[in-house]
Amino acid sequence: MPNQIPDPTVEQSGDVNDIYEVTSPQTSQEKAITSTREKEQKGVSLITRDLIQIKEELDDFSHQLGNNLEDSKLPGLTILAPLTDHLPNKSVPTGNKTSFELGIVQDCKVSFPLMKDTNQVSADKELVAPFTMVTLATEMNNSTDNVNTNVHFSGETLPVTVVSAAGNSAVNVNTSKQQVVILQKPQPPNHSSLSVSLPTVVASFQPVGQLSKPATLVCSQPSTVCTSTVYVPLTVGKNSEKIVVPHSTVTIPQQTPLVAQTAPKRPCLMPSGQSVTKIMLSKNSLVSNQSGNPVAVAVTNVATGSITSQQHTILLASPGKSYSVTKPITSTGPSVMRGVTGNSNKQGFYLLSPVKSPGTKVTMIPVSLPKSPQKIAPAPACGTTSNFPRVAIATAIAGGSTPTVTTTCTVAKQTTMPATTTKVLWKTVVPATVKSSTSAAGSVPQTIKLVAASGLPQVLMKPGNLPASNLSGPGASPVVCPIQVPGSKFPYVRLVTASTQQTSVSTVVTPRTATVGPVSGIRSMAHSAQVGTSTVQTVGMSSNQLRFAVPIVPAISGHSQIASKPSSSAQRVLFPATTVTTTSQVHHPASNSTLGISQLTPGTSALLSGSNNMTGLVVLPAQYLTQVQQGQQVSSGALLSTNFLLSSGQGQNILPVPVSANTETPNSHQQAYIPIAAATAPPQGLESVTHQSNPIPAPSRHQVNGVALDCKERRPCNCNKSQCLKLYCDCFANGKFCNSCNCANCYNNLDHEEERQKAIRSCLERNPMAFHPKIGKSKEGDQERRHTKGCNCKRSGCLKNYCECYEAKILCTNLCKCVGCKNFEDSSERKTLMHLADAAEFRVQQQAVAKTKISSQLQDLPIRPPISASGERLPFSFVKQEVIEATCHCLLAQASDGEESQLTYVELEKLVVKEFGRCLMQIIETANQTKDLIPET
DNA sequence: GAGTTTGAAACT
């Protein structure tokens, strides 16, 4: 099933001992291996073709392996995934068994040399891992280009890799046993304010696997806010149908002193005086640690790949705040767990006791933001596959009271590479001066940073309206989806009510108090929060971060409210074109003015007073979702303004992500787009309903499965005469700006906002539902999708993509006025087509599986020099061209025999794999027998 | 890639 993404790490033992160290550069023998392409013969079966493909990959791998070994000058070279080009280009398939991460396939891994700890005053400085370099990928990756080494802790060698995550590098520490890994980045001499951002460090446990017992993460930090992210790959639940988050509860005990009990031998590299926060992961959703504070854990999907890989994000609150965890969420893909400690700690994470349980990988990311908000890469394609990824933001709730939470949104640096990971950091700070009856811990400032990892399209915001210490299930929580508006300088957040209720309402309140500083005493909004209101608050940011609270009215309330904070600067509000169905309100606290959004013409611009340059509300149709228009200048000149993009279409709301109005850094002028995905997850099991399963997303003229395609998945338009301001243009019709399109004379961008708004109005005049999805549910709550208007096909028989019904993979209905329709349930033509598609799909899947398998196996192959230290040839070097060919012949023969025996595909596969194993054994044996001989040249 | 087909959008 598509939801079950085989996580290679699950099957891995993660034994560090299996990692081979490259001790010497490879000479050149393996380079002789060249790939030959098997001639495809008629009648070659699928399996044999796959085998041929595998063979080619093997050849390529051998090639690559040889070349890279030759290039490597340093021993212990750790593998790099050659997926991004902005990182050091030492790319070698990893020999580290446990280093493969499905969720962040595009990440690079680079090993770094140890550095002298500059913070240590003593003469003999200790070697520490330069974890600060994780962010260098974005900022100064040049300095990391040359390094390769292993990190030694207490004599043990831990391969440390730096993973590039959308401009943010991360450090992967692979350990196989319970051990203390200290991730220490050189402490900057002075970091005085909360706004000082820290680089992001990602450390991952190895082996991965489901934790049989609670895992403990210990976070040691200096003196400021510490935010960390823990990546937890989703694991397959008991009923192998679901993939669940391994840990649903995160507990942060109160200022647990650093405990070295698990690894007393290891030196603690953290600076003296650092406090340690212990984070415990447990399986139970509601683990109450008497001594500690449960941490709110929000789990959401995080799309990391272009296809189906998703991650869950778990937000960890700071010590002193208790969150209960959302229920284990079934989803696909790895999980991301983010933890934030508000105990005035800053950096220096180390992980304690990674339980040796294969399958679960815990990645801990201390997050810090050195720089101003940056551009965010567009969300990855998430179009037709199951749930749209989301990132959840959990707001702290302490002791039953709901203090006003200041949310800090920081957009991490972004690289323009589409495949790179984008990080969006949200920081929620509970003012220490909150007078609400919070516990002692409640007074601890909290910071929640949300990291939108590789192409996280959405940010799911947990509203503060949840009962104390309890976060409701994901379905009941409004979602803040950061979205990208191409051509706009402003990041947007889309507030989406995850619940099934149709009338979602979002309230954006920017109270006067919002202008206070990071920890200023913001009046508690507990009341409103308890009634299900979240607050988005734009606050003047000290430097690089923007704080805002997001009041989210639960879907039940059925009205939208926008309150703007009185301020000196003006805010521009563009009202959504699709708020027709929603009762919306714009409330201005200062003037008590209330505007009904529905009363306004879509696209209307309103001026609202704002403050701190955090101005500008832009309300756009729900369809105006994620997009990136890099390099485009904002014509409105509202560089320092914050835009809110609201929409109520389809029960969805869009909120903008305020961008820091930081003028201190040049980067502040960059666009900080936050990707977003369509808020409503497309109905699952679509194929079962329509029996039109096409693995390849059908090119959609307007929408796919009734949901606007995400930016990456959306096809560029080629409009010539419409200026992309007519519904002819798919971009425009989907409510998106043209981005990377091939259109000519395009006006569908913010440079032509005026014309565009005019066009929107025009379209809405013609058809008020113009920007509504064409594919909707036939009935409320009904899973059945149907074309809202029906098609009018005359000649296509509704079996080509000309037909909007067929394109959307739905059957024609009585609404259709098609002639000669063959797109109905019992249509034989349709069934034939279906079967063809299914066959193709099967083939594609099998190919993908084979590819994944082989690549996974290749990844697990230890990197080993052909010549050992003693000079003898290793079996590895015997895999030469002839051997490869012979092996492939054996495999083909087996496959052929198996097919003649009418074996099933699975059996056939087993047979071939078995044969492959036998071949390998033979190679190894032969190598061992001849190892004393002088290797032939 | 050029040319054709197609049906929604736009227009009258």
Add this chain to the structure above:
DNA sequence: CAGTTTCAAACTC
């Protein structure tokens, strides 16, 4: 609303 034109995508070769 119906008929026609326009348009860009889907499709074919």
